[in-house]
Amino acid sequence: MHANALQSPPSVIHIQSDPESVFWGVLPSQNDPPLAVVDSASTISIDTLSHEGVLEDQGGDPIAFFGAQGVPPEQVLDDAVDLVSQLTHPKGVGPHIVNRRIDVAGARAGDYLKIDVLRLLPRVPYGIISNRHGKGVLTDTFPREHGTISIFAKQILHEGRMWGVIDKAGPDAIARYRERNGDRGKYRLSSPPEEGGSLSFPLHPFLGIMGVTPATDEHLNTVPPGDFGGNIDINLLVEGSSLYLPIQVDGAGFYTGDPHFAQGNGEVSLTALEASLRADLRLTVIPRRNFVERYGALRGPLVETPEYLVTTGRALTLDEALRNCVSEAVLALTHMHGMDDTHAYALASACVDFNISEAVDIVKGVHACIPKTCFDMPRP
Incomplete structure (x- = not known):
């Protein structure tokens, strides 16, 4: 062909x-x-x-x-x-x-x-x-x-x-x-x-x-x-x-x-x-300044879809990959939405899904799906 x-x-x-x-x-x-x-x-x-x-x-x-x-x-x-x-x-x-x-x-x-x-x-x-x-x-x-x-x-x-x-x-x-x-x-x-x-x-x-x-x-x-x-x-x-x-x-x-x-x-x-x-x-x-102003100083790849902002974490073990991904999610939430890290960590536990990207490629991957709907509702 x-x-x-x-x-x-x-x-x-x-x-x-x-x-x-x-x-x-x-x-x-x-x-x-x-x-x-x-x-x-x-x-x-x-x-x-x-x-x-x-x-x-x-x-x-x-x-x-x-x-x-x-x-x-x-x-x-x-x-x-x-x-x-x-x-x-x-x-x-x-x-x-x-x-x-x-x-x-x-x-x-x-x-x-x-x-x-x-x-x-x-x-x-x-x-x-x-x-x-x-x-x-x-x-x-x-x-x-x-x-x-x-x-x-x-x-x-x-x-x-x-x-x-x-x-x-x-x-x-x-x-x-x-x-x-x-x-x-x-x-x-x-x-x-x-x-x-x-x-x-x-x-x-x-x-x-x-x-x-x-x-x-x-x-x-x-x-x-x-x-x-x-x-x-x-x-x-x-x-x-x-x-x-x-x-x-x-x-x-x-x-x-x-x-x-x-x-x-x-x-x-x-x-x-x-x-x-x-x-x-x-x-x-x-430019780095423009990216950091919007998302924060994230370390690795960031995905954006119409529904989600997706931070990522990688490591030789899934446990460590998850830790890295959670840290990136907390950083993004604190920077983008004016939260302190304690409240961002709580929000991540309440509404963010952490998924295994892949478990078979030597370095394991986890990605966090932060729903944009969390921030679309009017504040009380």
């Missing part, structure tokens, strides 16, 4: 996921030259590419792998085929495919980059949910059969809304691929599919990775998130949301990847429903 099958407005800068434009498994570094430089408030359109279906444990052949799931060759993205034929996936790094850095003119370290999520469009009508050996939450139980389980899901449109459809039981995608390639039965799940044995769930596309380039010469692993953003996996970052990231290096060096059709909080099996998206995003530099 050609990358330009979807059309973007002519004024929008279009970034493809061809082998020359991406990193596989690592993030950009501060010494990398930019792939592009855009003005503040510019809109970019990025053809993100999912890693599921191109990885080594899935055969490294997206046409054969997805073909075993009934996907015709013309529905397999050209950039997925080009990636595996032209790039080598380094050992010991993450699985994700991210674009090389996109700099924003005038961005300075210490400022904030605002990313407005304008539009997210599926590039393909299918995706994969995977669980790999030793990864996920229930590592002592799953996967049951072999090193990786990959569940294939179709995307359908029903009554104007996108849904995902998966089988209730039966062979996984790797079993189908291996059986088709002569390894019959060796990797088959034990329970057979039943007639009409499928279920559907609503889709809410978002980007698991959005970040600014870290202040290091090293190309960091894509898996753990940080104050620079990266793999934060917050499923509220759908169309109409905004993400604020503290800029680490001049130019900001924006990148994105890890596209999802859907994800539950926690992403417990290791991956969400991974599927390639075209993302239209607006990148705007916010």
Whole structure:
């Protein structure tokens, strides 16, 4: 499937996921030259590419792998085929495919980059949910059969809304691929599919990775998130949301990847429903003084949706990630609404939901949903 099958407005800068434009498994570094430089408030359109279906444990052949799931060759993205034929996936790094850095003119370290999520469009009508050996939450139980389980899901449109459809039981995608390639039965799940044995769930596309380039010469692993953003996996970052990231290096060096059709909080099996998206995003530099005057001196990523202000916390343990997230929420409440910290802490306990963003990416993440309705009512 050609990358330009979807059309973007002519004024929008279009970034493809061809082998020359991406990193596989690592993030950009501060010494990398930019792939592009855009003005503040510019809109970019990025053809993100999912890693599921191109990885080594899935055969490294997206046409054969997805073909075993009934996907015709013309529905397999050209950039997925080009990636595996032209790039080598380094050992010991993450699985994700991210674009090389996109700099924003005038961005300075210490400022904030605002990313407005304008539009997210599926590039393909299918995706994969995977669980790999030793990864996920229930590592002592799953996967049951072999090193990786990959569940294939179709995307359908029903009554104007996108849904995902998966089988209730039966062979996984790797079993189908291996059986088709002569390894019959060796990797088959034990329970057979039943007639009409499928279920559907609503889709809410978002980007698991959005970040600014870290202040290091090293190309960091894509898996753990940080104050620079990266793999934060917050499923509220759908169309109409905004993400604020503290800029680490001049130019900001924006990148994105890890596209999802859907994800539950926690992403417990290791991956969400991974599927390639075209993302239209607006990148705007916010001077540090302006950001701090409005939100306070927050340490890490901040999300804003029509309903919520969302602070974040990260750490190697969920307990510490929660502590960090609560501290950020209290700071935002005290700064934005003139509360002392004791009353802000009480309000957080009364009306703020603290959710596990993800529990499987080395660094754990928690995000706080502060409802804007708390501050919309007239004061007595």
